[in-house]
Amino acid sequence: MHQERSRAQEVGYEDPINPDYESTSRMYHRCLDYVLEEIDRNGKANVMVASHNIDTVKHTIKRMNEMGLVPADRKVYFGQLLGMCDQISFPLGQAGFPVYKYVPYGPVNEVIPYLSRRAQENRGMMKGAKMERDLLWKELLRRLTSGELFHTPSL
Numbered sequence: 001m002h003q004e005r006s007r008a009q010e011v012g013y014e015d016p017i018n019p020d021y022e023s024t025s026r027m028y029h030r031c032l033d034y035v036l037e038e039i040d041r042n043g044k045a046n047v048m049v050a051s052h053n054i055d056t057v058k059h060t061i062k063r064m065n066e067m068g069l070v071p072a073d074r075k076v077y078f079g080q081l082l083g084m085c086d087q088i089s090f091p092l093g094q095a096g097f098p099v100y101k102y103v104p105y106g107p108v109n110e111v112i113p114y115l116s117r118r119a120q121e122n123r124g125m126m127k128g129a130k131m132e133r134d135l136l137w138k139e140l141l142r143r144l145t146s147g148e149l150f151h152t153p154s155l
Contacts, residue, residue: 003113029059036060039075040067048100050079052118057088071096081118087131 001017008016018024028051035047049060057078064076078092082101093099104111143149 001117004117025053025056028053028056032056032060033063036063036067036069036076040069043075046075046077048077048079050102052080052085052088054088057092071098074098087135 005015005017008014018027032047032049035045038045039047049056051057060076060078064070069075077098077100078089079100079102080089082103089099089101104114
């Protein structure tokens with residue numbers, strides 16, 4: 001975050017960092033509400049909800065339900081970093097939501113601050129990592145006890 005603040009000062013724009021996690025979530029939800037309302041009004045917009053925050057995902061789905069927006073509309077997409085939050089991505093995909101995994105690409109001096117910021121913002125990530133590990137162990141145990149070591153999902 002220090003590098004982002006320095007860069008903002010260097011380029012001459014406002015400090016891009018919210019004072020705390022809760023402020024960031026509130027701002028993100030307000031922005032999502034605005035875009036979802038635009039989609040509901042005229043259908044001319046799409047949005048990628050790029051978040052590792054389960055509360056943000058739940059907020060989005062709740063608002064979609066209130067507006068009658070459905071996954072098949074292909075107006076709302078979800079995205080997370082590759083290797084993170086599969087416990088969010090997989091159920092969304094199984095429920096029919098379009099889900100993308102992304103990989104930051106670029107010069108190391110530009111990518112590292114981005115990844116560092118994501119880690120700082122996602123302080124609940126370790127809780128999510130534990131949940132993901134528990135889900136993996138549960139699935140492994142299910143496969144071992146059912147004799148279905150290799151699973152082929154139905155299409």
